[in-house]
Amino acid sequence: xxxxxxxxxxxxxxxxxxxxxxxxxxxGILENIFxxxxxxxxxxxxxxxxxxxxxxxxxxxxxxxxVVMPRMDGITVLRRLRQAGLLQRLPVFLITAxxxxxxxxxxxxxxVMDVISKPIVPFVVLRRVQSVVELFKARRRLNNVVLMQxxxxxAKAEQIVQLNIGMIEALSTAxxxxxxxxxxxxxxxxxxxRLMLLRTELGAGLSAETVDQIALAAIMHDVGKxxxxxxILNKPGRLTPEEFEVMKTHTVQGALLLxxxxxxxxxxxxxxxxxxxxxxxxxWDGRGYPDGLKGDEISVWAQVVSLADVYDALSCKRVYKxxxxxxxVLEMIRDGQCGAFNPRLLDCFFxxxxxxxxxxxxx
Amino acid sequence: xxAQRKETLCAAGIDVDAALAxxxxxxxxxxxxxxxxxxxxxxxxxxxxFDQADRDGAIAASHTLKGMCGNLSMTALFDLFTRQVxxxxxxxxxxxxxxxxxxxxxxxxxxQAIQACFG
Numbered sequence: 154x155x156x157x158x159x160x161x162x163x164x165x166x167x168x169x170x171x172x173x174x175x176x177x178x179x180x181g182i183l184e185n186i187f188x189x190x191x192x193x194x195x196x197x198x199x200x201x202x203x204x205x206x207x208x209x210x211x212x213x214x215x216x217x218x219x220v221v222m223p224r225m226d227g228i229t230v231l232r233r234l235r236q237a238g239l240l241q242r243l244p245v246f247l248i249t250a251x252x253x254x255x256x257x258x259x260x261x262x263x264x265v266m267d268v269i270s271k272p273i274v275p276f277v278v279l280r281r282v283q284s285v286v287e288l289f290k291a292r293r294r295l296n297n298v299v300l301m302q303x304x305x306x307x308a309k310a311e312q313i314v315q316l317n318i319g320m321i322e323a324l325s326t327a328x329x330x331x332x333x334x335x336x337x338x339x340x341x342x343x344x345x346x347r348l349m350l351l352r353t354e355l356g357a358g359l360s361a362e363t364v365d366q367i368a369l370a371a372i373m374h375d376v377g378k379x380x381x382x383x384x385i386l387n388k389p390g391r392l393t394p395e396e397f398e399v400m401k402t403h404t405v406q407g408a409l410l411l412x413x414x415x416x417x418x419x420x421x422x423x424x425x426x427x428x429x430x431x432x433x434x435x436x437w438d439g440r441g442y443p444d445g446l447k448g449d450e451i452s453v454w455a456q457v458v459s460l461a462d463v464y465d466a467l468s469c470k471r472v473y474k475x476x477x478x479x480x481x482v483l484e485m486i487r488d489g490q491c492g493a494f495n496p497r498l499l500d501c502f503f504x505x506x507x508x509x510x511x512x513x514x515x516x
Numbered sequence: 517x518x519a520q521r522k523e524t525l526c527a528a529g530i531d532v533d534a535a536l537a538x539x540x541x542x543x544x545x546x547x548x549x550x551x552x553x554x555x556x557x558x559x560x561x562x563x564x565x566f567d568q569a570d571r572d573g574a575i576a577a578s579h580t581l582k583g584m585c586g587n588l589s590m591t592a593l594f595d596l597f598t599r600q601v602x603x604x605x606x607x608x609x610x611x612x613x614x615x616x617x618x619x620x621x622x623x624x625x626x627x628q629a630i631q632a633c634f635g
Contacts, residue, residue, distance in 0.1 A: 176580065178549045178587050185540055221579060250583055272594075273584030275540055 165502025166290055167214040168192055170282075173202030173230065174219035174248070178270070183217055183248070186275045190283070199225025203233055205439045210239050214286045220249040220256060228256065229262045240264035242293075248273060317420075318369060325372045328379045332386050338465060339372050341512050345461035346371040346454070350509060353501035355453055367454045370425035374433045374458050401442050404431050428452050433459045438493040448495070456498050463491045464502075466512055479510060520525045521633045525550075528629030529622055531589035533606065538587060546588075547634055553580050553584050554630045559623055567612055575604045 169192040172183045184193045191214065196202035199222050206216060220227040227247055234240055244266040249256065252270045260268055266285055269278055326336040347368035350356030356364055378386060381403050385396045392400055407430035417423050432446060432455035439447030451459075467482040476483070483506065485491050487499070494502075502509075520530045532546075539545040558577045565573035582597035586589075596619050603612040 176583055178552060178584055181545060182587055185542060186546055250579075250586065271583060272538065272589070275538055379527060401531065 160376050165211075167212050168294070169194055169214060170200065170214050171196065171205055171213050171216045173199065173205075173216065173222070173227070176219070179248070182273065182275075183278070183401065186279055187282070188196070190280045191394050193427055193502065198222045199227060200229045203230050206230075206234065206243070207237065213243055214289065215282050215283070216243060217248050218245055218247045220247060220251050221485065228259050228263070231260060235263050240266075242289070244282075244289055246282055246285075248278070321369060321372055325376060328376050332378060332381065338469070341465050342371050342374065342458065343368045344512055345458050345509055349457050349461070349501060349505060350454070352508070353507050355457060355498065355501050365421040367425045367429075370422045370429050370454070371458045371461070373407070373411060374424045374429050375403065375407065376410050376463065377403035377405065377430060379410065380406040401434070404434055404443050407431065425454055429455050429458045431455075433462060435499075436493045437495045440493065456495055458493070460486070460494055460498060460502055464509065467491065517546070524629050524632055528625045529590055530626060530629065531590040531591050534591075536620060537591035538589065547621075549584075549588060550630045551634055553588060554627055556580075556584065558584075562619075563616075569609070571604065571609065573605075575601065578612075590622075590626055593619065593626065596622060597605060 170187045171194045172180050172185075172187075173196045174180050174183070175198050180195050180197075183194065187193060194205060194277075195211075196205045199304040201224075202216070202218065203225065206213065218227045218230060227249070231240075231245060231247070234243070234245060240263070245264075247256075247260050247265050247268045249268065249269060252268060257268055267281055269281060275427070322336070322339060325339045329336070329338055347364055350359060350364045350367060353363070359367070381400060385392065385399055388396065409428050411417055411423065411426050411430055417426070431443065432451055435441035435444065435446045435451045435455065437448060437451070438454075439445055441451075464482065464486065467477050467485060468479070470476045483503070486494075517532065517536070525532050526628070530550075535546055536543070539549075558580045562574060562577035575599055578597050578600045582594060582601055585594040585597055597631065600612050600615045600619070603609075603615070610612055
């Protein structure tokens with residue numbers, strides 16, 4: 154907790170007392186009392202006083218308001234200030250010889266800070282007004298401190314979020330590294346997923362925040378590969394059926410791994426990450442793995458990541474293959490040579506593929 | 517403030533010490549405000565209002581005079597005007613008017629003293 158006098162809490166502190174009274178002697182007396190410690194402004198009736206306040210309320214630390222005045226009386230001024238919502242932050246004191254019960258009741262109901270009767274006694278007025286002014290000052294300083302602390306906390310929370318994302322990226326990249334992938338692959342899967350969900354009907358009903366969580370989850374689709382032996386993971390030639398069976402377990406292994414990270418389980422991205430890790434090799438025709446899900450049984454995000462993964466794999470050099478030219482990549486996807494996809498998913502994919510291709514221009 | 521002035525003013529019903537206290541001890545302000553009281557038109561307005569049976573005018577003038585006398589610690593006059601304002605608000609015109617001779621006397625005394633001191 155910062156002390157109240159902290160430099161962080163410094164903001165211009167209002168120090169002007171506005172005296173609203175039609176009587177020159179009253180104004181003179183009050184001015185004489187408050188001038189040593191405050192800037193003084195004066196108004197000669199309610200209309201003038203109200204204008205002076207509304208012009209810039211923030212310069213004022215207190216308003217001393219007479220009740221019986223020509224053109225507009227003090228109670229009406231008070232009512233207008235209440236309507237303008239100013240009585241919360243600007244203390245108004247009624248200085249009156251007419252402290253009848255009905256005036257007092259009106260004034261306090263409207264939100265006057267205090268009622269001081271005339272003829273005034275200087276030390277009483279000074280004491281009552283200045284205590285309140287000090288209170289408002291302290292409250293304002295405290296508000297500033299709280300705001301600063303709030304901003305600070307938000308910045309820290311954002312840092313933590315960024316750190317989390319960084320950790321997830323680092324972990325995923327480290328795992329992909331084993332199979333000779335660069336960090337680019339992980340980031341491209343994230344970007345392709347986000348782009349397809351944001352720019353096509355596939356993301357219908359998903360908030361931008363949810364799309365970000367899914368994109369983050371997409372990064373983790375292959376973490377299960379950490380459980381696959383090097384000899385299989387990095388085999389340059391074709392895998393034997395037995396080897397392929399082992400390779401396929403990276404989906405289930407990935408889901409199991411994610412399940413074992415308690416901090417992740419509490420994260421909103423977890424459900425997506427689990428689903429994507431487990432199901433990004435399912436096929437629309439039901440012939441994928443590990444669960445043999447079919448059609449809409451596969452979540453939209455798992456489908457999107459699945460296609461993104463194929464698209465990225467074809468577009469880049471892999472340990473077992475060279476990069477294919479873009480035309481050929483599209484043809485292979487269209488012809489179903491690399492998996493069976495939802496026709497709607499393919500439509501959406503081709504609609505934004507030109508944008509996706511741009512992700513590879515800097516590579 | 518010199519002793520003689522103070523005595524003159526006190527003799528005319530002005531509690532000089534109380535008035536000075538209200539003015540944080542400023543002789544200059546007291547002089548300025550007493551002169552202003554002497555030159556103020558509200559007493560003439562009050563008389564005119566009673567001549568013309570103008571209730572609102574009487575209340576306004578009597579109220580203003582009450583405020584001035586209060587601020588300047590003209591104790592007797594302040595009491596008279598306080599009663600008068602209350603009577604006028606209560607629509608007791610006759611009783612309010614009946615205070616005028618006392619008010620006139622007190623007002624004349626105060627005016628005389630102010631002129632003697634600062635005239």
